[in-house]
Amino acid sequence: MYPEKVIGYATIDPNYTKDMDAEIRKCHEKYGMKGLKPYYPYVKIPYNSPKYRKWWEYANEHRLFALLHGSGENFPREVEEISEKYPEVNFLLAHSGGNYTVARQNCELAKKKKNVFLEITLTTVTYGVIEFMAEEVGAEKIIFGTDAPMRDPIPQLGWLAYTRLSEEEKRKILGENMQKILDRCK
Numbered sequence: 001m002y003p004e005k006v007i008g009y010a011t012i013d014p015n016y017t018k019d020m021d022a023e024i025r026k027c028h029e030k031y032g033m034k035g036l037k038p039y040y041p042y043v044k045i046p047y048n049s050p051k052y053r054k055w056w057e058y059a060n061e062h063r064l065f066a067l068l069h070g071s072g073e074n075f076p077r078e079v080e081e082i083s084e085k086y087p088e089v090n091f092l093l094a095h096s097g098g099n100y101t102v103a104r105q106n107c108e109l110a111k112k113k114k115n116v117f118l119e120i121t122l123t124t125v126t127y128g129v130i131e132f133m134a135e136e137v138g139a140e141k142i143i144f145g146t147d148a149p150m151r152d153p154i155p156q157l158g159w160l161a162y163t164r165l166s167e168e169e170k171r172k173i174l175g176e177n178m179q180k181i182l183d184r185c186k
Contacts, residue, residue, distance in 0.1 A: 007182065009035035009067060013043045014051035024058050034185045036066040036089075046071060047078040060086040063184045067119065067145075069094045070102065076109055083113040090181045092119040092143050097129040097159070107136040117177070121145035125159040130173075139169035143178050 010027030017023050027033050036059055038045070038052055045051055047068060059066060068091055071078060083091050096106040096118035103118075103126070110116045118133050118141055133142055144160055146153035160173060 007035065008033040009037035011037045011039050012055060013039075014045055014049075015043055020054045024055055028058065028062065028064070034064050034182065036064060038066065038068070040069055040071040046074060048081045056082060056086045056089065060088045062186045063088045063090075065090040065092060065181050065185070067092045067094050076105060079109050079116060080112065083109075083116050087115055088184075089115060090184070091116045092145075093117065094119050094145075095122045096120055096133065096142075097125040098122045099126050100129060100132070103129050103133055103136075107133055110137045110141045117141050117143050117181075119143045119145050120160065120173070121147045121151070121156060125156070130160060130163045131165060134163075134165055134169055134173075139165065139172045140177055142173045143181075144174045 008031065010024075010031070010033040012020070012023050012027065014020065036055060038047060038055070040047065058064075066089055068075075068079065079091060079093070083089070091113075093106045093109065093116065096103055097120040106116075106118050110118055118137065120130060120133075120142060121144075130142070144156075146156050160170060163170070165173075
């Protein structure tokens with residue numbers, strides 16, 4: 001509703017959407033949302049499903065970004081496939097700092113694909129994992145987020161503020177990286 005003030009994520013559930021094109025236009029053209037959030041935990045549709053094809057094509061054409069939550073053991077394959085097929089979409093892998101297993105998996109994806117980034121929203125971020133990810137992929141591939149208002153942003157800011165990263169790296173993660181993604185959106 002206020003694209004000049006709020007940068008929103010659209011969530012579309014293909015299980016119940018009768019007209020995908022109309023829903024895409026409503027979310028991204030009428031409401032001005034630049035982000036996509038196909039939410040696997042609720043809809044249980046793999047990210048590389050043909051049900052998302054029109055949405056990914058639209059996002060690719062408009063250089064939008066997508067926040068992806070883990071979708072099980074096939075998640076790495078799904079991310080590799082869609083990031084390759086839709087190179088103009090920037091994919092943010094949600095909650096990448098929750099534990100070292102997820103961090104390692106997502107770092108490998110971010111190393112392989114220039115349009116894959118690590119998003120660090122989570123109230124409980126494992127000690128040292130942000131530094132680990134910055135060492136593995138570089139601070140320019142990490143995005144700060146909060147999940148506000150659902151989660152209190154203060155502890156999440158603290159996880160990054162109290163890392164041993166440089167001020168320059170923290171600036172990138174806190175906003176400069178996301179600004180570059182937003183600047184690409186059409």
